[in-house]
Amino acid sequence: MDRGAKEDGRGGTRIVPVILSGGAGTRLWPLSRPGRPKQLLPLAEARTMLQLTLARLACLPEAAPPIIVAAESDAAEIGRQAAEAGVAPAALILEPVARNTAPAIALAALSAEPDDLLLVMPSDHVIARPEALADAVRAAAPLAAEGWLVTFGVPATAPETGYGYIRRGASLAPGVEAAAAFVEKPAIEVATALVASGDHAWNSGIFLFRAATILDALREFAPQVRDGAAAALAGGSRDGEAIRPDTAVFGRSPSISIDYAVMERAQHIAVAAADMGWSDVGSFEALYRIVARDGAGNSCEGDVLALGARDCLIRGEGVTVAAIDVEGLVIVATADAVLVARRESSQRVSEAARLLKERD
């Protein structure tokens, strides 16, 4: 392949990473907050999740500079973190309000060339083996260029109830199969059966498709999303790499995920296998599993004294934390809020955050 010809920005099958950084999760409360979303925090190591995502692009040197889609309110911090990571985005699309992934991807697709292959990546996942993702991207790129909507599937090794599952169908290319069915957040019995079946993969939320293909699919399955994004860009402004859609127009866009709007409905969905050491870091339990732990099974950060504590995730953010003889807990202390939860109850953290917000 002649990379040079593909990197000139005109046609071809140029790969353009699209980093989705607009989320504002509550599942890692009180670390993540409105205004301090998970992807902008250094959760798994010294660099933030966004910076790790940007650094991952080094495994795909043939890719063009990325498009980042983020919240307008995070613009300055995103710019700072990208610069620190040594990445100059081709575009920084600043959403005036969050409208989930389908409108965000529509904005990116409309800002790219029709033939660009958009490699859509959440900015708040951990990928331990990015080269496996890069290999899968290369394996899937010809299919994407042909008009397939490619999702990257992770070997389902445990009956996770918080993930989406994809059933793998007919082989399309080495490591790439047609997606036969989607199952979103199954009950534990169903999840156990899916894992046992051996033909299901976790949906990583990473996608590869032509800009024109996804826009066509949006036109078919979610026309308000496509048209709303187009109108918001037409009425918006551009300042250097910063693109600001019109606030009122974009605010009227439906709030919907790309999975629900397109992937679970469209034809020609492919799933590319990527055994990439993936975690969505979607809970403190998930974070606990991927971080380094000491001999007592604790992962401590900040000014922490663990006295007889075992198998705990402990974070003291500017606050001293002493944990005595406790086991299997998540303890997160910030200047104004403290979480103490059983690790196995990590999924209830967003419930707690919501209840506290309602109470305020």
Next chain:
Amino acid sequence: MDRGAKEDGRGGTRIVPVILSGGAGTRLWPLSRPGRPKQLLPLAEARTMLQLTLARLACLPEAAPPIIVAAESDAAEIGRQAAEAGVAPAALILEPVARNTAPAIALAALSAEPDDLLLVMPSDHVIARPEALADAVRAAAPLAAEGWLVTFGVPATAPETGYGYIRRGASLAPGVEAAAAFVEKPAIEVATALVASGDHAWNSGIFLFRAATILDALREFAPQVRDGAAAALAGGSRDGEAIRPDTAVFGRSPSISIDYAVMERAQHIAVAAADMGWSDVGSFEALYRIVARDGAGNSCEGDVLALGARDCLIRGEGVTVAAIDVEGLVIVATADAVLVARRESSQRVSEAARLLKERD
């Protein structure tokens, strides 16, 4: 009895409460701190432990205004809390440094009349039935006037290893016996045997004796304590009710408890039974046992969300606390420090506080 004659401050068997408020415990860290000792905190209810102690004096209306012995650094706060409680102390003895209870009692005894009966009370205990203490004081007063050193004993109902035990000997008066032996903080096997024996009481740390008697005992068993206190008062100053011993002189006093200096050595020690609902609130477990709890067994104060939590003591001091599915924990969050401990490990809290202090 002619109370009027006894309250004129000249001789007789006037009862003068002596409130010891100089402690700076670490067993309730991070609630209690240097500069924020336990007795000045509202732990068991809205009033502070010192205020509860002062309010308790209402059960003994024949008593004279109290002498308070406290740290110089707490002078303003003590004055504020006493005024709020409507108590005007006869004297506020301000220790420049803490030297444990024997020197504090020596200062008070030297500031009283020789025949005054000093009712020495720690300021950081809870007494649910103060009238039972008042009855015991009245029962023991004649013996104290005769020269007995009276300690108040609480029925030992559980094998507590953090308490001192007193073996009750020959009867001296109804409800008052000679103390036959002291056992300080026994091992659990010993404590179990002492409780089973039926003739041991917990040492409440509350005492009644003539000022002259305790000074004589100190002269015999701890002359440096008595002479040091006398010299410190002679070289010190008095400003209204505030008495300030000389810093350098008092600083040279031995640091020793009245139990160790006198009560465990002297003759004529009596123990008066007082089933007064006593707790020394010496640990978070002890605090948990005396506070009101909700249907899930939790005691929550501050901005606390207990989601599936059970049997926990939770305190959020200016900090939001969410506890999810945890059981039997102490969770204490302050602006700069957080404690999470198993309730049964409450005794290790001071160890944690010490380790953290060493680390600083």
